[in-house]
Structures are given as structure tokens and as C-alpha cells.
Amino acid sequence: MxxxxxxxxxxxxxxxxxxxxxxxxxxxxxxxxxxxxxxxxxxxxxxxxxxxxxxxxxxxxxxxxxxxxxxxxxxxxxxxxxxxxxxxxPPDLLWEGCRRRLEAERDAEPVTYSLWVDWFEDHGTVATAFAQVLGNDIDRVVTEGSDAQLRRAGRVLACSGPVPWPLKEKVYDTAIRLPALHAPLFKGLLNSYYDVYGDLEPTAALALLVRLRLPADTLHLTELRSVLAAGHRNHYRCPHAWDAANT
Incomplete structure (x- = not known):
């Protein structure tokens, strides 16, 4: 069964x-x-x-x-x-259980939401959680990943806003090598800036952003590029910067 x-x-x-x-x-x-x-x-x-x-x-x-x-x-x-x-x-069962559901074709929202608001926002668990669901094997996923592994990578990238920049920068830099991950990587960068607990380094994030192959009309692409170019780290530290980028 x-x-x-x-x-x-x-x-x-x-x-x-x-x-x-x-x-x-x-x-x-x-x-x-x-x-x-x-x-x-x-x-x-x-x-x-x-x-x-x-x-x-x-x-x-x-x-x-x-x-x-x-x-x-x-x-x-x-x-x-x-x-x-x-x-x-048992960590092998815990994290394999998460990875399997992140790779499944069915919706994985309960797992991605839990990663986002529980595991990734907690400074005591974020390093282990992010490594287990993506960081440990991002190189293999990019070079030889199956459709299931790419689903997992995309889902994790999209909800990775709260992950501290030093933990995710290398993962982002690896993921960008695969165009199929550019859309979820953009979501990760956007949430890294716009989420209350999001974290990024503006110069490095902008360097990644300009390398993404995205449609020119991608929602919030212009605003994100503008605030990062201005050196802003997080929307809630200077909320008017986002509004100014829309004018």
C-alpha cells in the first residue's frame, strides 16, 4: 500500500x-x-x-x-x-520525505509554505533545511537533473526568500546556469527583496538578475532591477523605493 x-x-x-x-x-x-x-x-x-x-x-x-x-x-x-x-x-526520513513531495507532480504547497515560514525563517533550522532540500545537490540537479528534480529545485528557489544570502548565493549562481530555473529563481530574488524576512545583497542580486532570461514584461522585473541598482536590501526598510520605481 x-x-x-x-x-x-x-x-x-x-x-x-x-x-x-x-x-x-x-x-x-x-x-x-x-x-x-x-x-x-x-x-x-x-x-x-x-x-x-x-x-x-x-x-x-x-x-x-x-x-x-x-x-x-x-x-x-x-x-x-x-x-x-x-x-x-530521523533526518534521512524527514528530508527524503520533503524532497519526494517537492518532486511530485501534484501540488506541493503545504511543504513549500512550511519551508518558507517555518524552516527558512528560523535561523536555527534554515541552514540544514535549505541544504537538505536543494543546497547539497544543486550541482547534480543542474547538470543531470530529472524533471522531478527540476520541479523540486524550482519550488525551493521560489520560496527561498528568507534564506540568508550567504547560504543561498552559491545555489542561485549554480541554478542560473539552467534556463529552465530562471523563472523560479526570479521569484526567489523577488521574495528575497519583498518578503518581510527576505535577505539579499543588492549588488550580487542585481548581477544575477540581469543574467536571467525573462520576458521583458515580467511582472515586477523593472521595479526589482531599480531598487537593487539603488542599493536597497529589503522592501520594508525603505518601502517608498518600490513606489518610486513605479513612477
């Missing part, structure tokens, strides 16, 4: 089953319809207290719940356990 099927069976053992396009708890309130988000909030934490499972199986089941429920809250639980008193989780 797939991890998603395992998660469905695990929930069914607890009386939580799919009904139409929703869920219900047949033991507690069978008349009430639950959303996937409801199920994630009420049940995801139980995965890591299930004593029938060893830690590795708990991690696999948690990712199965993520696949099944497609909910950001499941990623919050995974991270909370990893960073909490019962952590860390």
Missing part, C-alpha cells in the same frame, strides 16, 4: 472515514461532516504517540497523512516533534 493508503487505514481504525467529499468520525459525532483540515488538527499529533509504531514508521505515517489531507498543519506537527523534546526525527 502507499503511504496515503496507510494513513487512510490508520484513521479508519480511529473511526475517522471519508464520506463523499469530506470526513466523519463515526464513533463520536457521525452526523458532523469534517474537513481535511479538521482531521489534520485533531489527529495528526496522535501519529507520534502511537506506541505500536517505531519512530521511522511514525514519520512515514505522518507524511502519508500529509499526502492524504494535503494540510499545512501536518507539516507543523512534523516540525514541532522534530524540534521538540522528543526530537529530532
Amino acid at each position: 502507499s503511504t496515503e493508503d496507510d494513513a487512510r487505514s490508520w484513521l479508519a481504525e480511529r473511526g475517522v472515514v471519508e464520506v463523499g467529499d469530506g470526513w466523519t468520525d463515526v464513533e463520536e459525532r457521525p452526523e458532523r461532516r469534517l474537513t481535511a483540515n479538521d482531521v489534520a488538527h485533531s489527529r495528526a499529533g496522535e501519529v507520534f504517540t502511537d506506541e505500536r509504531l517505531d519512530r521511522a514508521d511514525q514519520v512515514r505515517l505522518a507524511f502519508g497523512l500529509l499526502d492524504l489531507l494535503d494540510g499545512y498543519w501536518v507539516t507543523c506537527v512534523i516540525r514541532s516533534v522534530d524540534q521538540g523534546s522528543d526530537g529530532p526525527l
Whole structure:
């Protein structure tokens, strides 16, 4: 069975089953319809207290719940356990689980959002997280990467705004060698400037920006080029600079 099927069976053992396009708890309130988000909030934490499972199986089941429920809250639980008193989780399983979902054809928003606002914004976890999901193998991805690996690279680049510039500059400089990654790299640069916690070095970022092969009418390309040329590091340090670039 797939991890998603395992998660469905695990929930069914607890009386939580799919009904139409929703869920219900047949033991507690069978008349009430639950959303996937409801199920994630009420049940995801139980995965890591299930004593029938060893830690590795708990991690696999948690990712199965993520696949099944497609909910950001499941990623919050995974991270909370990893960073909490019962952590860390087995790093090979944790990060392979993230990479697999970043490479999948299906939408990976819960994982990319978690990377962005949790792992990358936290100075205690950003170096490890960024290295594990892209930094460690960016050279191989660019030179011989499969479509799946390029999906992962693009998704990580696009949400990498909060990653400190010294950690991502080399990754950006490597990614730019592959035109297929230019669009997500632009998003990464844009978020590095415009995100509240974004980080960049204006001169180096501008040097990368001018090398990108992008349509001339790319949204915010002109503004970003202007503020970087003026030496601005972050939108929120000088918000009027962005407005001035539009005039």
C-alpha cells in the first residue's frame, strides 16, 4: 500500500472515514461532516504517540497523512516533534520525505509554505533545511537533473526568500546556469527583496538578475532591477523605493 493508503487505514481504525467529499468520525459525532483540515488538527499529533509504531514508521505515517489531507498543519506537527523534546526525527526520513513531495507532480504547497515560514525563517533550522532540500545537490540537479528534480529545485528557489544570502548565493549562481530555473529563481530574488524576512545583497542580486532570461514584461522585473541598482536590501526598510520605481 502507499503511504496515503496507510494513513487512510490508520484513521479508519480511529473511526475517522471519508464520506463523499469530506470526513466523519463515526464513533463520536457521525452526523458532523469534517474537513481535511479538521482531521489534520485533531489527529495528526496522535501519529507520534502511537506506541505500536517505531519512530521511522511514525514519520512515514505522518507524511502519508500529509499526502492524504494535503494540510499545512501536518507539516507543523512534523516540525514541532522534530524540534521538540522528543526530537529530532530521523533526518534521512524527514528530508527524503520533503524532497519526494517537492518532486511530485501534484501540488506541493503545504511543504513549500512550511519551508518558507517555518524552516527558512528560523535561523536555527534554515541552514540544514535549505541544504537538505536543494543546497547539497544543486550541482547534480543542474547538470543531470530529472524533471522531478527540476520541479523540486524550482519550488525551493521560489520560496527561498528568507534564506540568508550567504547560504543561498552559491545555489542561485549554480541554478542560473539552467534556463529552465530562471523563472523560479526570479521569484526567489523577488521574495528575497519583498518578503518581510527576505535577505539579499543588492549588488550580487542585481548581477544575477540581469543574467536571467525573462520576458521583458515580467511582472515586477523593472521595479526589482531599480531598487537593487539603488542599493536597497529589503522592501520594508525603505518601502517608498518600490513606489518610486513605479513612477
